[in-house]
Amino acid sequence: MLKFPPPIWMLIYLLLCAALSWLLGWPRIPGLPLPLLGAALVAVAFIPPVWAFILFQREGTEIEPTSPTNRKLVTSGPYRFTRNPMYSGLVLLAFGIAIWVGAWPMIIAPVAVFATANWVHIPFEEAKMRRQFGADYDAYVAQVRRWV
Template sequence: MLKLPPPIWALIYLLLCVALSWSLGWPSLPGLPLPLLGMALVVLSFILAVWAFVLFRRERTEIEPTSPSNRKLVISGPYQFTRNPMYLGLITLTLGIAIWIGAWPMFIAPAAVFATTNWVHIPFEEAKMRRQFGAAYDDYIARVRRWM
């Protein structure tokens, strides 16, 4: 699962959920869709992810999680509030799309993105960061939660 990056997994999950929703006739949940709330979450997800991406570029460190090493431990910007703002952005994006569309099968996508990132990608990255940055990384994870 590490060979494909999380944005590709998010796209795969969204496409599977669209296919499932379509095959079931787009079954909606009561009170949904909420297009404005969904759109707001989609916009928020891009702000969060782009902010983190720009910060990595400014710090001149690798954004690719499977890179052999990183030049710097980034702990400013959104990383002061969550250790995984890009992944949080992916979950927020898929949740926003699910709320925007309103079909209950679409809500499988954010749950699947969370599961994949939380139990596959993040443990791999945390082990790599701990090996590379040692006590500085341990101090960081003691201060900042994985999600929020």
């Protein structure tokens, strides 16, 4: 599962959930869709990953999760609040789209994005960071939660 980057997995999950929704006749969640709330969540979802991307560029370190090493342990910016602002943004983006669409099969997408990030991508990255940065990374992990 590491061969595809997390945004590709999110797109795959959204497309599969849209196909399932279509096959089931777009079954609605009562009270949904909420286009304004969904659009707001989608807009807010871009803030943490874009902030993190800009920070990585400024710090001169790699953004690719499967890179062999990273030049620097980044703990500022959104990384003060969560160790995974990019994944948090992807989950929020998928959730915003699901709320916007309002069909219950779409709710599966953010759950799948979370599961893939939490149990596939993040453990791989955390092991890499622990090997590379040792005690500094362990101290960071002790201070900042994986998710918000």
